[in-house]
Amino acid sequence: MTHALPPFAGPNHSLSLLGKVEGAEKLLLSGPRDRAADLESAVTFFLEFLRGFESFDLEAPCVTVFGSARFPEDHPYYHLARATGRALAEAGYAVMTGGGPGIMEAANRGAKEAGGLSIGCNIKLPCEQQPNAYLDKFIEFEHFFTRKLMLVKYSRAFVILPGGFGTLDEAFEVITLIQTGKLEAFPVVFMAREFWGGLGDFARDILLEHGCVDAEETYFLHGVDYPEDTVRIIRAAEATLG
Numbered sequence: 261m262t263h264a265l266p267p268f269a270g271p272n273h274s275l276s277l278l279g280k281v282e283g284a285e286k287l288l289l290s291g292p293r294d295r296a297a298d299l300e301s302a303v304t305f306f307l308e309f310l311r312g313f314e315s316f317d318l319e320a321p322c323v324t325v326f327g328s329a330r331f332p333e334d335h336p337y338y339h340l341a342r343a344t345g346r347a348l349a350e351a352g353y354a355v356m357t358g359g360g361p362g363i364m365e366a367a368n369r370g371a372k373e374a375g376g377l378s379i380g381c382n383i384k385l386p387c388e389q390q391p392n393a394y395l396d397k398f399i400e401f402e403h404f405f406t407r408k409l410m411l412v413k414y415s416r417a418f419v420i421l422p423g424g425f426g427t428l429d430e431a432f433e434v435i436t437l438i439q440t441g442k443l444e445a446f447p448v449v450f451m452a453r454e455f456w457g458g459l460g461d462f463a464r465d466i467l468l469e470h471g472c473v474d475a476e477e478t479y480f481l482h483g484v485d486y487p488e489d490t491v492r493i494i495r496a497a498e499a500t501l502g
Contacts, residue, residue, distance in 0.1 A: 285403050308406045312381075315399045320377055322354040322414045323494060326430045327363025327421030337422045337452060340487070341366035342373075344419060344451065347487035349376025351495065356415060358382065358407070359400075363421045365392035372396065381410045408433060416501075417494040418448045422455040438480055439473070445480045447497045449490050453483045 288301050325345065331338045345355045345367035355371035357364035359380020368378040372394045380395040384402055391398055401407040412418075412434060420431045431450075437443035450456040460483060467473045482493050 288403075305403065305406065308401060308403060309409070312399060312401070312406060312410045316379070316397065316410065316414055318354055318377070318379075318414055320352060320354040321416050321498070322356050322379070323348050323417045323419060324356045324411050324415040325363070325367040325419045325421065326358070326411075326423060326427050327367070328423035328427060329358075329360045329362040329364060330424070331362045331366075331422070333366075337363060337455075338366045340452060341421050342370040344421070344487040344490060345370025345372075345376075345378075346374040347491050348419075348494075349374035349378075351491045352376075353417075353494070354379060356381065356411060358411065359391050359395060359398055361390065361392055363423060365394060367419075367421075368392055368394040381407050383407050412437065412443065415446070416444075417446050417497065419490055420448065420450045420456075422452050435481070439477050444501060446501070447480055447482055447493050449482045449484055449493055451484055451490060453485055456483060 284301070284304065288298075325341065325348075327337070327341055331341075341363045347370075348355050348367075349371040354377035355367055356379040357367050359368075359382035364380070368380060369392070371378040378394055378396045380391055380398045382391045382398065382400040383404060384400060391400065399410070401410070408430060411430065418431070418434050420427065431448065434443070434448055438445050438448070450459075453460075463473070463478065468475060468478075480497075484490055484493070
C-alpha cells in the first residue's frame with residue numbers, strides 16, 4: 261500500500277505564491293536557454309561571489325544562526341533566538357544570519373545588544389525578507405546558492421532554530437557538506453527539542469534503521485534547549501578542532 265503525502269496547501273494557494281516569484285534565479289532555472297545567456301548568468305554569479313568576499317573580512321570567530329522569518333517578536337522562539345545571539349556574542353562570537361526578520365532578527369538583535377558583531381546575508385524575495393534593523397554588516401544576494409555559501413564559509417558552528425523549508429534546506433546542506441568531508445565537522449546545534457524531536461525520530465528510526473546514514477556520521481549533531489548549552493558545545497568543539 262502506498263501513502264501519499266498530506267496536502268499542505270490547496271493548489272490555488274500554491275500557484276498564487278509561485279506566481280509572485282521572479283528574478284534572475286527563476287530565469288536561470290526555467291529550463292534550457294541559449295548558451296550565451298547561461299554564460300552571461302555565470303558572469304553575474306562570479307560578480308556576486310566577489311562582492312560577498314569583498315564585503316566580509318571577519319577577525320572574530322563566527323557562528324551562523326538559521327531559523328524562520330515568520331516568528332513575531334512576542335513568540336517564545338524569538339525570545340530564545342535573541343537570548344542565543346546574546347550568549348554567543350558574550351562568548352566572543354560574531355553572529356551571522358540570513359539578515360531578515362523573525363529568528364534572524366532576534367539572533368542579530370541579541371548579538372548587537374551584547375556588543376557583538378551582527379552580520380546579515382539577505383536574499384531578494386517578493387515577500388517576508390527585508391533586512392532587519394540590528395545589522396553591523398549587511399549584504400543582499402540575488403541567488404540562494406551564493407548566499408548559502410557565505411552563510412557557511414565564515415562560520416565555525418551552526419545553530420538551527422525552528423523554521424520551515426528554507427531552514428531545513430540550509431541545515432541539511434551544512435550536514436551534507438560535513439558528512440561528505442567537504443566541510444570541517446563543526447557542531448550543528450538544533451535548538452528547541454520539542455520542535456525538532458520529530459526530525460530526530462526520523463533520523464534514528466528511519467535513516468539509521470534503513471542504513472541511509474551511519475551513526476558515526478551524526479556525532480556532530482546536537483539537540484539542546486538553552487543558549488548556555490549551545491555555547492558550551494561550540495566552545496568544546498573549538499578546543500577539539502583547534
